[in-house]
Amino acid sequence: MQIVRALLTRLITTFITLFGAAIIVFVVIRVVPGNPIAMMLPPGASEADIDRLKALYGLDKGIFEQFVIWISNVVQGDFGTSITLRQPVYDLVIGRLPATLELSVMALLIAVFIGGAAALTATLYRGSKVEGGIDVAGGIALSLPDFLWGLALILLFGVLWPLFHISGRISPSLGFEFTSHFYLFEALARFRFDVVLDLMGHMLMPALALAIPLAAIILQLLKQSLKECMHDDYITLARTKGYAESSIILRDALPNAILPTLTLIGVQFTFLIGGTVIIERLFSYEGLGNMAIDAVINRDLPLIQGIVLVFALLFTMVNLVVDMAYAALNPRLRHA
Amino acid sequence: MSFLSIQDLTVQLKNGMPLLRQVSLDVAPGEVRALVGESGAGKSMIGKAVLGILPKAARLTGGKILLDGEDLQTLPQKARRQRIGARAALIPQDPLTALNPSRRVGPQITDRLVDILGWKRPDAEKRALELLEEVHIQSPDRVMKAYPHELSGGMRQRILIASAFAAEPKLIIADEPTTALDVTVQKQILKLIREMQQRHGTALLFVTHDLGVVSKIAQSLSVLYAGKVIEETTVENFFASPSHAYSRALLAATPKYTDPEGSLTQVPESVIAAVEAEVAAFDDQVKAGSRP
Numbered sequence: 001m002q003i004v005r006a007l008l009t010r011l012i013t014t015f016i017t018l019f020g021a022a023i024i025v026f027v028v029i030r031v032v033p034g035n036p037i038a039m040m041l042p043p044g045a046s047e048a049d050i051d052r053l054k055a056l057y058g059l060d061k062g063i064f065e066q067f068v069i070w071i072s073n074v075v076q077g078d079f080g081t082s083i084t085l086r087q088p089v090y091d092l093v094i095g096r097l098p099a100t101l102e103l104s105v106m107a108l109l110i111a112v113f114i115g116g117a118a119a120l121t122a123t124l125y126r127g128s129k130v131e132g133g134i135d136v137a138g139g140i141a142l143s144l145p146d147f148l149w150g151l152a153l154i155l156l157f158g159v160l161w162p163l164f165h166i167s168g169r170i171s172p173s174l175g176f177e178f179t180s181h182f183y184l185f186e187a188l189a190r191f192r193f194d195v196v197l198d199l200m201g202h203m204l205m206p207a208l209a210l211a212i213p214l215a216a217i218i219l220q221l222l223k224q225s226l227k228e229c230m231h232d233d234y235i236t237l238a239r240t241k242g243y244a245e246s247s248i249i250l251r252d253a254l255p256n257a258i259l260p261t262l263t264l265i266g267v268q269f270t271f272l273i274g275g276t277v278i279i280e281r282l283f284s285y286e287g288l289g290n291m292a293i294d295a296v297i298n299r300d301l302p303l304i305q306g307i308v309l310v311f312a313l314l315f316t317m318v319n320l321v322v323d324m325a326y327a328a329l330n331p332r333l334r335h336a
Numbered sequence: 337m338s339f340l341s342i343q344d345l346t347v348q349l350k351n352g353m354p355l356l357r358q359v360s361l362d363v364a365p366g367e368v369r370a371l372v373g374e375s376g377a378g379k380s381m382i383g384k385a386v387l388g389i390l391p392k393a394a395r396l397t398g399g400k401i402l403l404d405g406e407d408l409q410t411l412p413q414k415a416r417r418q419r420i421g422a423r424a425a426l427i428p429q430d431p432l433t434a435l436n437p438s439r440r441v442g443p444q445i446t447d448r449l450v451d452i453l454g455w456k457r458p459d460a461e462k463r464a465l466e467l468l469e470e471v472h473i474q475s476p477d478r479v480m481k482a483y484p485h486e487l488s489g490g491m492r493q494r495i496l497i498a499s500a501f502a503a504e505p506k507l508i509i510a511d512e513p514t515t516a517l518d519v520t521v522q523k524q525i526l527k528l529i530r531e532m533q534q535r536h537g538t539a540l541l542f543v544t545h546d547l548g549v550v551s552k553i554a555q556s557l558s559v560l561y562a563g564k565v566i567e568e569t570t571v572e573n574f575f576a577s578p579s580h581a582y583s584r585a586l587l588a589a590t591p592k593y594t595d596p597e598g599s600l601t602q603v604p605e606s607v608i609a610a611v612e613a614e615v616a617a618f619d620d621q622v623k624a625g626s627r628p
Contacts (some may be wrong), residue, residue, distance in 0.1 A: 233428055243451065
């Protein structure tokens, strides 16, 4: 019963959040200078032409009226048609979303793996040179933004030592027919490891660029929490039982130390998804973020609106997952 | 033949400041020895040295710890750890923090049996249920599945006692096991520890600052001051005629139930000065090399 109520509350707040996001993006992109009509017509087009085109896209109506039309269409599943690409926004977004999801999740996994392993290692060797080295590496990773890491990686593994592809999502020469837009997932499910390898060759560098700063944040917070836990009495008791330091860290300290990190990962993951916009551009990766930049440049209003709504939905979903994971991992919360 | 034999144990901080000054004591199988002294006298430090859980800043710089005749310091780290885990156990001071809050109670009792001693899980669980009954816990089945925060402080201390006896250790170190509990529970827990100790014939090193507790549970005691054993005797002799001036003052300073206000006295400064001088003289002897 409680779960149903919690889910219902969550669903309602999600809708309110999305509605708020819809209003903001709708108003903002109409208030800022520049409009799609100016982008479509050659310089020197007549007033009459401009007005005709405006009427065609409904841009001659007031903002409020436009919003009502748009939102009532959205509720019915119609997100409008892209002005520049002349395709339904829904199809465009659904086509690109999987690419961004795969990239962000890959980046998250890499960040959790690197950050977690570094934090555990630093805790095991606390007070030694190993910890010092990890701290220094973490500091450097944190002090540079993701797109600079992207450039550095391109230079290193794309140019100097061309290990990975520096642009795109898949090599066209592969000629592999996908039935879904989740390329990596599909290739794995169909055991086409040659395709997986090619996809990874494209995805690894942008994912790593996104992951490096997040890994450093995870490292710092998790290490701090672990160190505090290591002073707890149940750790001392586990030592007297005969357990090795490494298994004590993994079994006793980690589950107690991980909760603050989990919350942080949730917040940071939304930043990471935001970061895909510029990273996808940098690596010409055909995802939602790359499409968002084009849409903004061309003032493709329906497309921008659609993309922002999807991003907003994604953020609320991430928060939901984090909350659920938190409840699952914290027994004190579960029974409350 | 004593089960635990500590010989000239010296523990120092990294800067050389001594925490334990050539402490020697023996605990025979089935014997209960109390370690008394004021805060900072080093009584808990002895237990920590035996169990291999000295704080990072402290170092064992001299002496031997023989557990069942085996010199722990000569063993490689892993073997030492496992030897201690199999033969000795700790009843910690604060039951509210000594259980892992994110693990169920059952595995926290059985883990040593399964992971260190190689028992089969069902056997270990059966043993844990028996032990929980032994420490007078109602519905042990339910408690095994509970998380620590669902149980009271007294319950948790019972669980920790059960856990300490799980592997039938020959030695248990109880580090002020009743200080964190309220007075009504203290008595029950003390009675329980004594009952368990006698039934299992376990040697017990009981760290406390409460001489009233000592008279109820121990047969022998060592009085510590500034990390040095200044008196070692049987409980009978100690309460009848303590030989050291500090011991006498300590005994006199214990509040009496008949007159709690009037009997609240401090250890006189002259006695403190005398025992301080004794410790300083001992340090000089060590420095001069007339003691090993």
